[in-house]
Amino acid sequence: MAPAVLLRGGDRLFGLSPEFKVSVSTSLGANAERSAERWAEEGTVVLPAEIARWVNGAGIRAALAAPEPRLKDALAALGIAVVALPLSELRRAHAAIPRAPPAAQRDFLIELARCEAAMAISSPVEALISLAREEARLERALGRERSAASEFVTGNSPALLRHDELGQRFLTEFEEHHRAVSAELERSAGEVVPNLSELLGGRLAAQLVSSAGGIAPLARMSASRLQLLGARRRPSEGHGPRFGLLYRSPRLADLPTSRWAAYARSVAALSVIAARADGITHGRIGSALVARRDRRFDELRRRGR
Amino acid sequence: MRSPLRFSPSPDSPNLFARKEERRVTHWTTALGEPPATHGERLAGFDGVTLRHFDPGRSKLAAGLANGWEGPLPTSGERWLYLGAAAGTTTSHVADMVGAGGVVYAMERSLRPFLRLLTLSERYPNILPVLGDARRPLDYLGSVPPVDGVYVDVAQPDQVELALDNARTFLVSGGRLLLALKTASMGRSRNAPEHLASATSALGNGFDLFRPVDLAPFHRRHYLLGGEATRALFREPAGTPAGARPTDRRAARRS
Numbered sequence A: 001m002a003p004a005v006l007l008r009g010g011d012r013l014f015g016l017s018p019e020f021k022v023s024v025s026t027s028l029g030a031n032a033e034r035s036a037e038r039w040a041e042e043g044t045v046v047l048p049a050e051i052a053r054w055v056n057g058a059g060i061r062a063a064l065a066a067p068e069p070r071l072k073d074a075l076a077a078l079g080i081a082v083v084a085l086p087l088s089e090l091r092r093a094h095a096a097i098p099r100a101p102p103a104a105q106r107d108f109l110i111e112l113a114r115c116e117a118a119m120a121i122s123s124p125v126e127a128l129i130s131l132a133r134e135e136a137r138l139e140r141a142l143g144r145e146r147s148a149a150s151e152f153v154t155g156n157s158p159a160l161l162r163h164d165e166l167g168q169r170f171l172t173e174f175e176e177h178h179r180a181v182s183a184e185l186e187r188s189a190g191e192v193v194p195n196l197s198e199l200l201g202g203r204l205a206a207q208l209v210s211s212a213g214g215i216a217p218l219a220r221m222s223a224s225r226l227q228l229l230g231a232r233r234r235p236s237e238g239h240g241p242r243f244g245l246l247y248r249s250p251r252l253a254d255l256p257t258s259r260w261a262a263y264a265r266s267v268a269a270l271s272v273i274a275a276r277a278d279g280i281t282h283g284r285i286g287s288a289l290v291a292r293r294d295r296r297f298d299e300l301r302r303r304g305r
Numbered sequence B: 001m002r003s004p005l006r007f008s009p010s011p012d013s014p015n016l017f018a019r020k021e022e023r024r025v026t027h028w029t030t031a032l033g034e035p036p037a038t039h040g041e042r043l044a045g046f047d048g049v050t051l052r053h054f055d056p057g058r059s060k061l062a063a064g065l066a067n068g069w070e071g072p073l074p075t076s077g078e079r080w081l082y083l084g085a086a087a088g089t090t091t092s093h094v095a096d097m098v099g100a101g102g103v104v105y106a107m108e109r110s111l112r113p114f115l116r117l118l119t120l121s122e123r124y125p126n127i128l129p130v131l132g133d134a135r136r137p138l139d140y141l142g143s144v145p146p147v148d149g150v151y152v153d154v155a156q157p158d159q160v161e162l163a164l165d166n167a168r169t170f171l172v173s174g175g176r177l178l179l180a181l182k183t184a185s186m187g188r189s190r191n192a193p194e195h196l197a198s199a200t201s202a203l204g205n206g207f208d209l210f211r212p213v214d215l216a217p218f219h220r221r222h223y224l225l226g227g228e229a230t231r232a233l234f235r236e237p238a239g240t241p242a243g244a245r246p247t248d249r250r251a252a253r254r255s
Helices: A032-040 A049-055 A067-079 A087-096 A102-121 A125-152 A157-191 A193-201 A202-214 A214-219 A223-227 A257-281 A287-301 B061-067 B089-098 B111-123 B159-170 B192-204 B251-255
Strands: A005-008 A012-016 A020-028 B007-009 B016-020 B025-029 B044-047 B051-053 B079-083 B103-108 B127-131 B149-153 B169-184 B207-209 B221-230
Touching: A005 A087, A012 A049, A020 A049, A020 A287, A032 A087, A032 A102, A087 B159, A102 A202, A102 B103, A102 B111, A102 B127, A125 A157, A125 A193, A125 A202, A125 B111, A125 B221, A157 A193, A157 A202, A193 A202, A193 A257, A193 A287, A214 A257, A223 A257, A257 A287, B025 B061, B025 B089, B051 B061, B051 B089, B061 B089, B061 B169, B061 B221, B079 B089, B079 B159, B089 B103, B089 B127, B103 B111, B111 B127, B159 B169, B159 B192, B169 B192, B192 B207, B192 B221
Parallel strands: B079 B103, B079 B149, B103 B127, B149 B169
Antiparallel strands: A005 A012, A012 A020, B007 B016, B016 B025, B025 B051, B044 B051, B169 B221, B207 B221
């Protein structure tokens, strides 16, 4: 026997009979805003009473399909197992749902997008990524402004001097702002990825997280991949890049150039361990990793020319 | 004196115009949003409407048009699902093409471009933003109704499979698919024409494909593919059911 289907269409939930006729429909919330909040909320969605009653009705509970993962979870919370729906029936059920006029759909979807975006960006990792990108942007802009200021012609002309003074004032204020953002970035990175920050410094740690798109993807990464994160050139056998963001890893510049690649490989390997500690095991192993990094540094300096 | 501007409406899509310039043909769409420009593009007035330049350097669909794409295009009054909308440059032109009577469901996964898409959709009457992962069509099944067309521009190694998955789930019968194929993200073990061949053969079962168009020089190693869905597309896929493919990129590459 074909199953009954529970589907969402915009801000409404629909219970469809096995013949794909709507037998119950109810709105998620009182208005578009409430519905969006309810659907975007973390945790399982609480099904409206009407739907719960329909689901528990005769014959429905035995064979019920809910293709949407969120609805599946909500039903699981009620102790109901759902059956899989073959593609053709999924398409028929999907087509059978009556649709709200575009304007109403738009209200709900924009509201939902706002809720989901706000929720996503309020997580500490996302905040760290935003901050890292902002800092990188500021640093680029600051570099531009500095080089422009250094090329400025000054002389004894009062007009030129006045102009230069304005430029210098802007530069000081800009630098101050950059410092404040950097400090905030360091602090935030120390909280979100403590081990990685201890090993590489907060700024670089945050940039790695930002480039990978989160801690989880970074923790899943291989060391060789992490080593090239942020590299502009394409990896290739023989003459690929040796560093990406790790070009600015601590103490790299103190080594002879011939040892940079070896050091970058080691730092990448240690960074992956740190990222896994930050993302998965949540242990504090930062100082041990720093000790290993410094040991490797000394070793390479002894061997290098 | 400059010769008067001549815009000729495209036979495929009433909101799309072509204009012969000195050495090339440029494409324009009627602006729906207010203010009309979304990303600093050129504007022109014609016959009482504002037209926006459809820049082939910024949009793969425009590059396809510039290189003589003959296949399906979004036309007025249609519903389209747009995967990989990013900040909404091409999306806004697709929205222009479907016009005030149509709707574009714009999907984007990554947050930062999505925030820009959200601000765009607030002033564009027919762009509906959806935050989600195109690899999991069932996640946004409730937000997107059956559509007349699916446009895919996602630059992922499994872009062809996810295009097929979404087309199976959302296309009405006889619906159309447009796929901006980025071969560079499909691995470097094969070159671009080989990737194109494998994509055409993967899509060939489910679609009546038009001649693919190379998007060079605007986008190197990119192609525009597309066609009309055949009934074979909606048959049960042999392997996994829709939406049950691995979400992990590396797992997808391995299989």
